[in-house]
Amino acid sequence: MSLRSRLNLVIVQALIISLMLALAGRLFYLQVADGLTYQDAALSIQSRDVVNPAIRGAIVDSSGIPLVMDRPGLVISADRSTLDKLSDKGSAVLARVAKLVGKTPGNVYVITRLCGELPASQSAGCWKGTRFQPIPITRTATTEQALKVLENSELFPGISAQSVPVRSYPGLAGENGAHVLGYVGSVNEDDLADSSKNYYREETIGKDGLELQYDNFLRGKAGIKTVIVDRKESVTKQVVSTQPVPGFNLVTNLDARLQAATENALQTSVLRARSLGGRADGGAAVVMEVNSGKVLALASYPTYDPNIWQVGLTQKQANNLFGESAGVPALNRPLQGMYAPASAFKSVSVVAAMNAGYDMNALYKCPAKLMIGDREFANFETKSQGTINMKRAIAVSCDTIWYQIAYDEWVRDGGLSPKSGLNDYFFTAARGFGLGKTTGIDLPSEASGRLPDRAWKERVYKENKDFYCNFKTRAKKSDLTPFLIEIARENCLDGNILRAGDAVNFSIGQGDTLMTPIQMAQMYAAIANGGTMYKPQVARAIVKPNGQVVKEFKSEVTATNVLSKKSSKFLREALRAVVTEGTAAGAYSGFPVEIAGKTGTAEDKGLNKDGTEKGDTAWFASFAPAVNPKYVVVMVISQGGFGGSISSVGVRDIYAALFGVSGGKVDPEKKIFPNGVPINLPIVDPKNAKLVKP
């Protein structure tokens, strides 16, 4: 053998050894050095979690009556892995099921398809889960339908019937509670993307109201069955399985009977306002405990049947819920509705005036109208009340007294050129009562109302200056009236300055001032209890199914001494006078419980969609008993008319239920809280709870 030949053989040998070493090195890297990464990757490819959602906790009222709970429902579902193996891919079976449950075969076909299997245009209702989970065809099967499926398994291969939890609203006291309770729904892509929440796609989660606010407690822990699947997603092996852990129950401060009575009073008032020619497009009512902030009832009108979320919202139902034509029933008006407070705001003005040193016992003129600058400000219904003291002024709701005081204070603060070290008595008092800030109630999406103070004016001016200064080119043609053009011109010049008119309007809760009903309730509770602001609290406690208390919610004070003892005392007397001799006297004549309150009738300069002028907002903010107040009750009806004749009557109905008033007498047996608002937690047993008639 030549030397070269031998040498080249050695080279070939070296080459082969290096190739084999390269393979060995790579093998070591993949399996040993980086093996764990690949083991994880393999597991994520092969394993699927089959989620068995937990029983969701119930929401009960303060005496343990269930407001919403999981009830066993019957579901008929399809197993795609079995159906797909049939010669016709299960279409005959699905058609049989469709006939059984009263659906069209086409509909059943669509709802048993994975969303990826259908073109996007036809995928409405498609199954968002995976192939190897049971796909529900109906959740509201009757026992007969379920039995037919179970007894004729040869006719229904791959179809099963079983009981699943369905959210139900027993309404034992006739209450609806749709807004405060909220609703549950399927997890959507946004929820899944939220890394702070460990949702499973198959879970049902709280979407609004208490269901959303306390979802973490109510939801429980889903049971997970991990299976190993092959490339075609058929299950080859079951690996681990955890049992679902039922959710905790939520005890609220609500009372089912009071909630029902409040909803009923609100609806009756709205309908009465309509019968009197008002538009009454919506309303809200709040009942709260004065010394704790416990929310005892929370009603919103218009309302809806919370069950519609269970069956799956159709497009039409969604349009109705969120549409203007039906008055946006989805809106939770007690905390999301914002209304000008009007005369109900005068309690704030009293505090402001007393802080500014005005004597409440002195006599003030209450003329029919007052000239502020070159503008005329009229009293309510342009009626003069003569010369009266402040208590009387509150009782009859004189406006002109407040115009004068607010104007004088505005001038003292420098008028159009505000001086440093402003008193701003009115804004300061309003801020003390929490205007412009959310109350912090334990419900989602609370609105903050609007406090139109100097800072607000400045901010709005910055945002809109461009529009006002180019009004003629920017505004809609229909808005180019001489009046609006003049307003725009003024706003362009000095829209950031608090003008006399602004100060005057603010003193009677008009102009740009907006409050939510829950803010109003919090404010009147503070007036009634001598100056403590409590956070409105709906939830009372979280309780495990075995009764163990997980968490108790105590009263939270958000501010103290928002008004002086003197102001508090004066206001309570003056607000009592409103009911005995003032604007609410008619509504409460002969009522056996001593009520104190303030009416409000807010003018809204805006127009409705159909071009008609908006009606007045009717308020009644009250507390009772007038001495040692326990409850605060607020009702507002948008475009409802007079506060004194609409809302005060509605509130009276709520008090009647609360105190057990019938036939002009208090029947202690019929009181909702004969021993006061419950302090001890009830026994929570939603399945066996019965409504005990008062």
Add this chain to the structure above:
Amino acid sequence: MSIYSNHSRRDKFRENFGQFDRILTFSVAALLIIGTLLVYAATRNWFAAQGLDPEYYLKRHVVNILIGGLLAYGTTLIDYRLLRAYTPIVWGLAVIGLIIVLIPGLGSEINGAKAWISFPGGFQIQPAELAKIAIIVGISMILAEKRDSDANPTDQDVLKALAIAAVPILLILLQPDLGTVVIISAAVVAIIGTSGAPSRWVVGLLLLAVVGGFTAVKAGIVDEYQVARLQSFVDPSADPQATGYQLRQSRITIGSGGILGKGLFDGPQTNGRFVPEQQTDFIFTVAGEELGFLGSGFILLLFTIFFMRALTIAKRTDDLFGRLVCVGVIAWFAFQTFENIGMTMGLVPMTGVPLPFMSYGGSSMFANLIGLGLIQNVHLRTR
């Protein structure tokens, strides 16, 4: 016809078998046995789940091995030096086969390459496998001719040898089966290098391979699917559903085996059929997942032992032709092993070549065992 009916033949078989190189025989036997288990593991659950015979692939694989074994034994019967007489016939058959696969209607296209001739009864033949043997024996013959002294092959001999290799290589390029072209080229370069031909040929051919490969891709001679395979090698996420998917799954399957593996028949990736073509080109992934680093490392060791032992046989023979045939077969097996296992681990781009002695597939198994027979033949005739 039967070998068992003839006493003298049976004795001869025993005699021959005893003289076979044991290390070579046992390393291949071990690879064959492990390969059989892996083919079974790759297909058992899959076929059972579809209600088919779980032993379908196992049975056919064993039959392939038995036929291949007979072919290998047959190859050792005649002195390899006499095989030269048959070389033109084998070469001719291979070239005709390679032409037939390119004719539409006659050749079958599988995975983008027209490499198979289908016969009735689901029987398929891959002429490229036959061509490997024809080329190795053919150019060895030309380069070793009249070489009794230490005289080295001339440029003319090398050109002749290249011509013999070029025809089948070009036909395989047309299929296109780049992986096989690379393997044959490696064998050709190794044979020329070992033949004592001028070094410039080796250097020149290597340069040609690099430049040729580059321009082929640039000029679009290489089919789209080849480019796709190359791209998905560079960036496996580029084509997640097809080639990239396969490569990714392949790597994950091997990596998830860890040190000890999931146990034979117990690999979830394998049983879930996550790696396509797992019983053929991706058989090594079964070893990776189920036998782990220890088991698949052992397979690499068996291949290495086989190559080193075959090289020893090549060194030991004084006959240049025998040595060149050995080197050619070794280079073929070594490159094919590297390409195949390297591909499953993402070390080299994807090519559709089977793993010698282990992948399921008749033509390849037959050719591999004939190759083994050739080396054993040289061993038997070395004094």
